[in-house]
Amino acid sequence: MQKQRYERPVIKKLETNMPNKFGTKTEYTPKTHIDGVAVKELVKEYGSPLFVISEKTIRKTYREAKKAFSTRYPKVQFGWSYKTNYLSAVCNVFHQEGSWAEVVSGFEYQKALLNGVDGKKIIFNGPDKTVDDLEMAIENDSLIHIDHLDELYTIIELAGKMNKKPKVAIRVNMDTGIYPMWDRFGFNYENGQAWDALNKIVRSEKLELVGLHTHIGTFMLSANAYSVAAYKMADLALGIQKKYNHEIKYIDMGGGFSSKNTLKGAYLPGSDTNPTFDDFAEAITSALINSDFKPDQLPLLILETGRALIDDAGFLIGSVISNKRLADGKRTTILDIGVNLLFTSFWYDHKISPAQPFTQYTEDTVLYGPLCMNIDVIRENANLPLLNKGEQVVVHSVGAYNMTQWMQFITLRPNIVMIDEKGKHHLIREKESMESINHFEKVPEHLKKFEL
Amino acid sequence: MTKIKSNVAVSESGFVFNPITGESYSVNPVAAEIFNMLKENKSFDEIEKELLEKYQVDAETLEKDFNDFISMLKQYQIIDENNEKEV
């Protein structure tokens, strides 16, 4: 007789009339397959932990976002936010879908070039562009979004030296009614800094003012803030038209749309409460259309959406190392994924599913990572089915920022695979090894030997 | 010998009621089996043998989980501490 699947014995106190702060039951369907590929098979081939990216989900999400905007507005262009996930395979899916590249450093800029993006379709943001970076961007006719006056003066100087007319926009920050206000980047709208910078650009006659840029925050839960921002951007563009008879070709509204993740402390799951692409698109496009642009002179609308486009396409598979009880009786589960890999567990209560079937019995548990540190908590409270040592869990919606902000700390970074639309899996980033890490280190001659 | 209080019983659906404290609990099937075997005064060795035959589990894991389960029964005052000499 075949032995039955074991589940450790548990007893749970039934609390009546207690609100359930551990999320909804829908969380607890097992995630045995990702895009048709068995989790067990992936772990067997690539090990655990393992990041898995669904190409199908990226394309589907992108098309949803694109549709939300392009059905409301005549000219829409997305620029893939490299920092959100700059694995080349991921970037190229977005480029195949038609996204330009949005970068914030020389490194990201070069990565976009190497991926094959035409320099004219690279948007260069951020406060830290070196003189070399700027020269490269000017040479390639990229869209340079100026962050501060020092940068503005450097670009004017380079334009003279290089005898080229750089294509520029300014980053604008503003009050959109949300807190905190991101006023450390760019030039402020309300206090006239933005106008001051625009006047300098136009009067210098050395730069071509092509656009206006803003990025009002990240994981925004208010679509209305975008409406306020779009009106202010339209106001600036129309003001330039009036004052200098100069047409602003594009308004770039940046990124910041919330994904479907659930912020820590939120009572309801983000998938039920966060605004949709349609909500954000409606807010932005109606503000632009209802402003004083002539219908045939509406500027191109650029979006640099990051996390909302990639979060759902990323999964992190991990394994149970041990189940343990704390001194106060609280159940804990130690996983082989720590905050070094899952940076976003500081912000989100990630949805986590067992990767194998289970019974309806659940337990409230704390999910810890393997790092020897108190901060290594993946979920402070999860109501999960009973997991045995060696079994797998799948963490959902981890596609944004984790694969760029991860740390090589205590453990090495794991493999990343992409499952293509036909269900074939491809290794897109190899796991780190002793050699790859040691490759960067140099031990001075006198420290090479010791006796113990 | 670990002894469950005589008036505490587990229903077929895994529902446990402790008439002394008035608290209700739910247990999963493995726990219900252990619970019933404890009520029949079976020893850990006997319980272990039965479960090892029935489930895909090794003795080490089982012993660890068994002890953990007993500690929860104690915490919930389902085990009669007076009758209990050892676990």
Ligand SMILES: Cc1ncc(COP(=O)(O)O)c(C=O)c1O
């Ligand atoms: C200038 C700029 N654009 C786009 C993004 C992407 O933002 P998100 O992932 O919130 O959509 C960021 C993120 O910080 C940013 O700074």
